[in-house]
Amino acid sequence: MVGLDDVFGDLFASVDSVVLFSPSGSYYERFAAVDDLDVVVVGTENAVGAETFVELPLEFEEITDRIRFGLEGALEQGVVEDGDALACATSVFSDEIDTVSRVRADAETQTGIYDLFVKSRADPEVVKAVLELAIELGKKGQKGKPVGALFIVGDAGKVMNKSRPLSYNPFEKSHVHVGDPIVNVMLKEFSRLDGAFIISDAGKIVSAYRYLEPSAEGVDIPKGLGARHMAGGAITRDTNAIAIVLSESDGLVRAFKAGELILEVDPEAY
C-alpha cells in the first residue's frame, strides 16, 4: 500500500531545517519537540520566543517574496547554509500555517533586501518606518490622487552637501522624527511638493524640498521612470544613504542602495 505520506513526504524528507513563518505558539511548540530538528522562525516579531529567529521588515504578501527574503536573512545570519534543503511552512489562505514549500537556500540569488534593513547606516526601525509610510502614501494617495515621493534615508550630512533647497525648509528648526504619527501626517501633506525628504540615520527629518544633485552617473532604472528615480538611485551611489521612492506614474515603491534597485513592492498588496 502506498499512502499519501509516501508521496507528500518527499516535501520534507531529509531537510536540513524547517523554517516556520509567523507560527502560532502551539504550532512552534510541536516542532520544538521533534528530535534533532533545526527550526528557524521567521516573522516581523519573535512572538513565540524562538531560539533561532530571523526578523522580516514586512509581512510580504507574496509567498515567493516572503520566503525569498526570509531565507536571505537566514543565510545572512548564518542560521541556514548555502545549499541547505529547507521545508518552509507558511500561511497563504488563512491565519494558520497551511502550506509547505521545499526550497534550497541559494546564496547567489541574494537581492540585498536584508542588507537594506540591517546593514544600512540608518537605524533599521527608521528604514522600516519610511518604507511603511511610502506604502501607505501609495495606497491612499493624496486626496484620492496618486502621488510620488522621494525619501533619502541616512548619511544626511553628505546628502545635504549634494543637494540644494528648492524652497524654504519647513523642518528647519524642528526636531521631529519619522514614525511619530503627527510627522507622518506632515510628510504626507508635504509629499505634494517637489524634491526629496532628507532623513538622518536616527530618523530626524532634516529637510523637505531638496533638489538632489548627485555627482554619480545615472543608474539603471526601470523603463518609464524618470528624474526622481534617477536622482534617488544615483545619490545612493554617491553616499551611504538609501533611497525609498514612491512612483506617481506606476504606483510602486522602490528602494535603492549603492546605486542598485533592491526592492520593488506594490502598495496595493499591503
Ligand SMILES: Nc1ncnc2c1ncn2[C@@H]1O[C@H](COP(=O)(O)OP(=O)(O)OP(=O)(O)O)[C@@H](O)[C@H]1O
Ligand atoms: N534631482 C531631483 N531631486 C529631487 N527631486 C526630483 C529630482 N528630479 C525630479 N524630482 C522630483 O520628481 C518629480 C517627478 O519627476 P519625474 O516624472 O521625472 O520622475 P519619475 O522618476 O518619472 O517619477 P514618477 O514615476 O513619480 O513620475 C518632479 O516633479 C520632482 O518633484
Ligand SMILES: [Mn+2]
Ligand atoms: Mn514621471
